[in-house]
Amino acid sequence: MADGSSLSNASGGAGGKRPYHHGALREALLEASERILDRDGINGLTLRAAAREAGASHAAPKNHFGDLAGLLSELAALGFRRFSFRLEAAARAAKAPEDRGRAIGKAYVHFAIDHPGLFLLMFRGERLDFSRPSLQEAMDAATAVLAQAAGSGKGGAEAPQALARAGRMVAAWSLVHGFAMLLIDGRLAGLLSHMPGTIGIEALLDEVLGGGR
Amino acid sequence: MADGSSLSNASGGAGGKRPYHHGALREALLEASERILDRDGINGLTLRAAAREAGASHAAPKNHFGDLAGLLSELAALGFRRFSFRLEAAARAAKAPEDRGRAIGKAYVHFAIDHPGLFLLMFRGERLDFSRPSLQEAMDAATAVLAQAAGSGKGGAEAPQALARAGRMVAAWSLVHGFAMLLIDGRLAGLLSHMPGTIGIEALLDEVLGGGR
DNA sequence: AGTCTATATTGACATCGTCAATATAAGAGG
DNA sequence: CCTCTTATATTGACGATGTCAATATAGACT
Secondary structure (H helix, E strand, O other), X not given: OOOOOOOOOOOOOOOOOOOOOOOOHHHHHHHHHHHHHHHHOXXXXXXXHHXXXXXXXXXXXHHHHOOHHHHHHHHHHHXXXXXXXXXXXXXXXXXXXXXXXXXXXXXXXXXXXHOXXXXXXXXXXXXXXXXXXXXXXXXXXXXXXHHHHHXXXXXXXXXXXXXXXXXXXXXXXXXXXXXXXXXXXXXXXXXXXXXXOOOOHHHHHHHHHHOOO | OOOOOOOOOOOOOOOOOOOOOOOOHHHHHHHHHHHHHHHHOOOOOOHHHHHHHHOOXXXXXXHHHOOHHHHHHHHHHHHHXXXXXXXXXXXXXXXXXXXXXXXXXHHHHHHHHHOHHXXXXXXXXXXXXXXXXXHHHHHHHHHHHXXXXXXXXXXXXXXXXXXXXXXXXXHHHHHHHHHHHHHHOOOOHHHHHOOOOOOOHHHHHHHHHHOOO
């Protein structure tokens, strides 16, 4: 997943003459896009920048993604697949079943911390094209992981029960999502700097996740 | 606040000849920007579009805001001031002190629902210039309202107490912020459509806010 | 009056997304 | 092997955008 060494066969070589056809330009563009996202933020991620970083001409992305929204959507889909993977891994790693929710919540926030640009891209609908099947599928899969995690207690389908279950699930989702968003946007930095001693994000996150226990 | 009639003195008049100097171009640009934000979303809000909508030349905003980030930041500052006002009004309207937190939470989400574009602009740091004093002040004021609302229980300044208090405050903030963000981004639409009967956003929000009681 | 300064316009440039036209390579079918 | 077709990539162009420099205008101040 983090490999990518086998994909770039002609970009940086000393041979100098790139073949007219890249061979795996789609993957190269996605990798370049993620690199740009991490380095320059989402505003630096443009079609032309991605093409440049991948060593292609400025209009090359059109063949593979059609559109800027297409490139961003495929990248977001990739992010959602990784996101699901990490959430599931965290759930599996939790020993006791009652620790699962907390473990998933921590994995949720940690993913946002590790990949802030990607996370923001995934959860900012404006620039994405939700009609893309790959994005739809990846999003649905991630949502399913979250729903399954929060809705562990089995309940009937009657309205009041359903509302209560949905409320618990959305509350848990909102809690971790809001924390991640506020943190990524630097909204908690001032608070943390005013805290005594060496209280960091982890302690605060533990407190936030553990408060409802 | 929603007036603005007295500011546009020469834009749409039948007289036709605009004076070289607008007289209140700064306010006109801000009003035009908010109109564009509501109509076309944040991607449609450009310097030139704002100038166009205000009936000025394409470089006019430079004199008042210097920069695109400047215009967006002033608009965000305006949003934060309105935000604080509504949160405080909600806190005042709450009869019992124990209802205050819930009232502020609902006001928080309602603000996001009423002004999604503005809310996203306010809480997306990428395009803002936080070195602007007006934005800083407006943000700090809003944060103070939230902090005061969540930290009603007075506690000492020792580390463990401070951590617990910060945890409660951040948890409450994260909960409403995450709910607002997910809702605005359409992430809860699928969930709501699958709910039986006529369960709407309000019921779900009540459930989310009441779950911790 | 005259001058100064804030305000607004015009024109230009680099960059961006997107399209049409063209070029190149790879594979299919003879 | 040789054509023909198709997928892939490049080039050039266009309008839109942010930003800057140069210029124009009008109100303020002396």
